[in-house]
Amino acid sequence: MFFGAPGHFIKFAVKSNAYDSGTVPEAARIPKVAFASLGCPKALSDSELILTQLRAEGYDTSNSYAGADLVIVNTCGFIDDAVKESLDTIGEALAENGKVIVTGCLGAKQGASGESLVREMHPSVLAVTGPHATNEVMDAVHRHTPKPHDPFADLVPPQGVRLTPKHYAYLKISEGCNHRCSFCIIPSMRGDLVSRSIGDVLREAERLFEAGVKELLVISQDTSAYGVDLRHRTGFWDGRPVRTHMTELCERLARIAEPHGAWVRLHYVYPYPHVDQVLPLMASGAILPYLDVPFQHAHPDVLKRMKRPANGEKNLERLARWREACPELVVRSTFIAGFPGETEAEFEHLLDFMREARIDRAGCFAYSPVPGASANELPGMLPADVREERRARFMAVAEAVSAEKLKARVGATMQVLVDKAPALGRKGGTGRSYADAPEIDGVVHLLPPEKASKTLKVGEFTRARIVAAQGHDLVAQPI
Numbered sequence: 024m025f026f027g028a029p030g031h032f033i034k035f036a037v038k039s040n041a042y043d044s045g046t047v048p049e050a051a052r053i054p055k056v057a058f059a060s061l062g063c064p065k066a067l068s069d070s071e072l073i074l075t076q077l078r079a080e081g082y083d084t085s086n087s088y089a090g091a092d093l094v095i096v097n098t099c100g101f102i103d104d105a106v107k108e109s110l111d112t113i114g115e116a117l118a119e120n121g122k123v124i125v126t127g128c129l130g131a132k133q134g135a136s137g138e139s140l141v142r143e144m145h146p147s148v149l150a151v152t153g154p155h156a157t158n159e160v161m162d163a164v165h166r167h168t169p170k171p172h173d174p175f176a177d178l179v180p181p182q183g184v185r186l187t188p189k190h191y192a193y194l195k196i197s198e199g200c201n202h203r204c205s206f207c208i209i210p211s212m213r214g215d216l217v218s219r220s221i222g223d224v225l226r227e228a229e230r231l232f233e234a235g236v237k238e239l240l241v242i243s244q245d246t247s248a249y250g251v252d253l254r255h256r257t258g259f260w261d262g263r264p265v266r267t268h269m270t271e272l273c274e275r276l277a278r279i280a281e282p283h284g285a286w287v288r289l290h291y292v293y294p295y296p297h298v299d300q301v302l303p304l305m306a307s308g309a310i311l312p313y314l315d316v317p318f319q320h321a322h323p324d325v326l327k328r329m330k331r332p333a334n335g336e337k338n339l340e341r342l343a344r345w346r347e348a349c350p351e352l353v354v355r356s357t358f359i360a361g362f363p364g365e366t367e368a369e370f371e372h373l374l375d376f377m378r379e380a381r382i383d384r385a386g387c388f389a390y391s392p393v394p395g396a397s398a399n400e401l402p403g404m405l406p407a408d409v410r411e412e413r414r415a416r417f418m419a420v421a422e423a424v425s426a427e428k429l430k431a432r433v434g435a436t437m438q439v440l441v442d443k444a445p446a447l448g449r450k451g452g453t454g455r456s457y458a459d460a461p462e463i464d465g466v467v468h469l470l471p472p473e474k475a476s477k478t479l480k481v482g483e484f485t486r487a488r489i490v491a492a493q494g495h496d497l498v499a500q501p502i
C-alpha cells in the first residue's frame with residue numbers, strides 16, 4: 024500500500040489469495056477486486072467501508088488492476104487537478120482491466136450534457152455513484168462479479184425471507200413519524216421519521232420483482248413525507264443520481280416494475296400538494312390508480328383536535344382535481360367516529376364529506392382511547408354507545424357509496440391478479456383488481472373459465488369481465 028502525497032492516492036496492495044485463478048475450479052475461485060482511493064479523509068473513510076464490506080462478503084483484494092476481476096475507483100472532484108487525476112486513474116483502470124466501478128465526489132458531478140461527468144468522459148464504466156454509497160457500490164460489484172459462495176448466507180433467497188404470498192410484497196420506505204396526532208402513540212413507540220436511502224429501497228424493489236413479485240405495496244407511516252428527514256438528499260441508483268423524494272421514488276418504481284408487468288400500489292399517502300405530481304403516473308397506468316389516504320375526519324375543528332397533518336388542505340377540491348387528472352382513481356381511507364368533543368353537527372359534516380367525496384373504500388372505527396395518547400386528556404369523551412352508533416351510521420353511508428361504485432363496474436373488463444385458483448382455476452378462484460389492496464379491500468370472485476384451454480394460476484394476471492357486484496366484492500368471468 025502506498026500513499027501519494029498531494030492527491031492522497033492510495034492503491035491497495037493486499038496479499039493475494041492463495042488460489043490462482045488458473046489452477047482452481049471456477050466455483051472455488053475467490054473473486055478479486057482492485058481499489059484506487061483518491062481524495063480527502065472522508066473519501067478514505069468511504070473506501071474503508073467498501074473494503075470492509077468486500078472482505079466481509081468474502082472478496083479478495085488485488086495488488087494490480089490486471090490481476091483483478093474488477094476495479095473500484097473512489098474519486099475526488101474538489102479542484103481541477105483532483106478531477107484530472109481521478110479521470111486519469113479511471114482511464115488507466117479501464118485500459119488495464121476494462122471493468123471499472125466509479126464512486127466518490129466526482130461521481131456526483133454533472134457534465135455539460137447534464138449526464139454524469141464520469142460517464143461523459145468514460146462511457147464504458149460499469150457504474151457510477153456519488154460519495155457515501157457503500158450499498159450502491161456493493162450492488163454494482165454483485166452485478167458484475169458475483170459474490171463468492173457462502174454456505175450460511177446463501178441459504179437465504181436474494182429477496183430475503185417474506186411472510187406474504189410469493190406474488191405480492193410490502194416495501195417499507197421509512198419508519199416512524201414526525202406528526203403527533205392526538206389519538207396515536209406510534210411516534211412515542213417508533214420515534215421520528217427515518218427514511219431508508221433511496222438506493223436501498225429501489226434495490227429491494229428490483230430484487231422483489233426479479234423474484235417474481237407482481238404487486239409491490241409501498242408502506243410507511245407517512246409515504247408523502249418520504250425523505251423529509253434526509254432533506255431530500257440525492258442518492259444513487261443504477262449509477263444515476265436520484266432524489267430521496269416521494270415523487271422520484273414513484274417514477275423509479277414505475278420504471279423498475281414495467282419490464283416485469285408488475286403493479287405498484289401506494290399506501291398511507293397524506294394529501295400534500297406534491298402528491299398531485301404522482302397522478303399523471305397513475306393516469307398512464309405506470310403506478311396503480313389507487314391512493315390510500317387516511318383522512319380520519321373532515322371537520323376542521325375535529326381535525327385540529329386530532330392534530331392531523333394536512334388538515335388545512337381543501338380535501339374535496341383536491342379529490343376532484345385528482346379524479347379529473349385520473350378518472351380511474353380509487354381512493355381508500357379510514358375515519359374515526361365519536362372523537363372526544365365531536366358534536367352532532369361535526370359528525371354530520373363528516374357524513375356530508377363522505378357523500379360528496381364518494382370515497383371508494385372507507386373504513387371507520389368508533390373512537391377508543393389508547394393508553395398514552397394525548398386525546399385521552401381532551402374534554403367531551405362520548406359514551407361508548409354514541410361512538411358506536413356514529414360508526415354504524417358512517418358505515419351505512421360508506422357502504423351505499425361503495426355498492427353504487429361496484430355496481431357501475433358490471434359489464435367492464437378488468438385485469439385481475441389471481442390469489443387463489445384450486446385445480447388451475449377449473450372450479451374458479453379469487454383475485455383482485457387494481458381497486459383492491461390485499462387483506463383490507465374486497466376481492467374479485469372468479470368463475471370457472473368458459474374455455475377448457477383457459478387456466479388460472481396464482482400470481483398471474485387474467486382479464487375478466489365483471490358480471491355482478493356482491494357486497495364489497497365483484498364476481499367476474501375470466502376471458
Ligand code: SF4
Pocket residue numbers: 200201202203204207208209210244245332
Ligand atoms: S396517526 Fe398521525 S402520528 Fe400516528 S403515525 Fe399517522 S400521522 Fe403519525
